[in-house]
Each structure stands twice: as structure tokens, then as C-alpha cells.
Amino acid sequence: RKEVEQDPGPFNVPEGATVAFNCTYSNSASQSFFWYRQDCRKEPKLLMSVYSSGNEDGRFTAQLNRASQYISLLIRDSKLSDSATYLCVVRGSWGKLQFGAGTQVVVTP
Amino acid sequence: NAGVTQTPKFQVLKTGQSMTLQCAQDMNHEYMSWYRQDPGMGLRLIHYSVGAGITDQGEVPNGYNVSRSTTEDFPLRLLSAAPSQTSVYFCASSNPPGTSGREQFFGPGTRLTVL
Numbered sequence: 001r002k003e004v005e006q007d008p009g010p011f012n013v014p015e016g017a018t019v020a021f022n023c024t025y026s027n028s029a030s031q032s033f034f035w036y037r038q039d040c041r042k043e044p045k046l047l048m049s050v051y052s053s054g055n056e057d058g059r060f061t062a063q064l065n066r067a068s069q070y071i072s073l074l075i076r077d078s079k080l081s082d083s084a085t086y087l088c089v090v091r092g093s094w095g096k097l098q099f100g101a102g103t104q105v106v107v108t109p
Numbered sequence: 110n111a112g113v114t115q116t117p118k119f120q121v122l123k124t125g126q127s128m129t130l131q132c133a134q135d136m137n138h139e140y141m142s143w144y145r146q147d148p149g150m151g152l153r154l155i156h157y158s159v160g161a162g163i164t165d166q167g168e169v170p171n172g173y174n175v176s177r178s179t180t181e182d183f184p185l186r187l188l189s190a191a192p193s194q195t196s197v198y199f200c201a202s203s204n205p206p207g208t209s210g211r212e213q214f215f216g217p218g219t220r221l222t223v224l
Contacts, residue, residue, distance in 0.1 A: 045215070099151030
């Protein structure tokens with residue numbers, strides 16, 4: 001079983017709609033959680049950290065559910081520029097990062 | 110600041126050839142890492158370094174060597190290239206865990222094909 005699992009998608013979303021997707025992790029001792037964004041053939045870039053109480057950054061909302069061991073990302077009012085692959089990243093107690101394979105989001109006009 | 114830079118951007122090798130992928134950062138980060146990204150898989154850690162002169166193996170170290178003689182540079186050496194090493198390689202740097210600003214900054218990647 002992979003340490004971090006994501007639905008690969010693609011999630012096809014009309015412009016202006018809301019999309020949400022999850023990521024599950026297997027190590028209950030994981031300490032930190034992040035969402036990174038990766039555009040086609042580019043490097044990953046940090047989108048947002050995920051805090052225990054949930055957090056928002058503009059149109060993006062991240063949630064953490066430690067009991068069920070998953071994190072989620074919700075994008076409101078989707079823009080064409082939100083089309084990308086979203087990587088779930090988990091930092092374990094040993095400090096190293098584990099990456100999910102990514103969820104592809106395609107926002108259509 | 111240039112951030113994290115990698116060279117070359119593209120490379121084609123024949124099986125058995127060796128080469129070095131270059132990585133440099135100008136943010137004075139102590140932590141540097143090399144990852145490979147393959148289709149359908151998350152980034153996998155090859156080697157990492159917590160400071161000049163200190164390196165350690167990651168999840169998939171076989172066939173690769175690293176050294177860290179300066180804070181800025183962290184080259185990755187392929188000893189004898191194999192088709193299984195065809196991948197996209199990313200170098201990353203960050204401050205240590207437990208410090209503020211722990212975001213990992215990635216270089217633009219090197220696309221390597223081994224024939």
C-alpha cells in the first residue's frame with residue numbers, strides 16, 4: 001500500500017464551480033501536511049500547509065481528519081488557471097516528505 | 110535570487126554512460142534533496158543532505174551518488190545509466206524541519222532518457 005494515496009482524476013470542472021478531493025495517508029504518526037501544485041512539465045510549488053483546525057487561503061480550503069487519516073482540498077469559484085495537478089505531501093515523524101502521485105484538475109470554460 | 114537551479118534541462122544517455130546532474134541554490138538552505146518523478150507515482154527521495162559534508166540515502170538510492178562540499182551545490186551522479194533511470198529529476202532545498210519557512214523549493218527539473 002502506498003504511504004500517500006490520491007485519486008489521479010482528472011476532475012473536469014466548469015469554470016466557476018467548486019471541486020474537492022481527498023488524500024489518504026497510512027502513517028498515523030505523520031506530523032505535517034501540505035498541498036503542492038504542479039503545472040504540466042514544471043516543478044511542484046507549495047500551495048498551502050494544512051493545519052489541524054482547517055485553513056483557508058482565498059478560494060482554497062484545506063481540511064485535516066486525523067482520525068480517518070485523510071486531508072482534503074476544496075477549490076471554490078474555479079478559474080482556468082487552477083488547472084494543474086495537486087500533490088498531497090505528508091511529513092512523517094522522521095522528517096522526510098512523502099508525496100502522493102497527484103490529482104489532476106482540468107477547469108473548462 | 111535565482112532560487113534552485115538545475116542543469117541540464119534535458120539529457121539523453123546510452124546505457125552504461127555516467128553523468129552528473131547539477132543543482133545549486135542561493136537561499137542559504139541547509140537541507141537539499143534529490144527526487145525522481147515517474148508517471149503514476151509520487152516524487153521519490155533519492156538522496157538528501159542536511160548540511161555541507163553530510164549526506165544520506167533516501168527511498169531509491171541505488172545507482173546514484175551525491176556529495177555536498179558547499180552549502181550551495183548538491184550534484185547527483187549517475188554511475189552507470191540504466192533504462193530504469195529514465196525519469197524527471199527534481200532538486201529541492203529548504204530550511205530544516207522545526208524552523209519557520211520550511212517550504213521546499215524545487216528546481217525546474219532535468220528530463221533524463223536512458224536508451
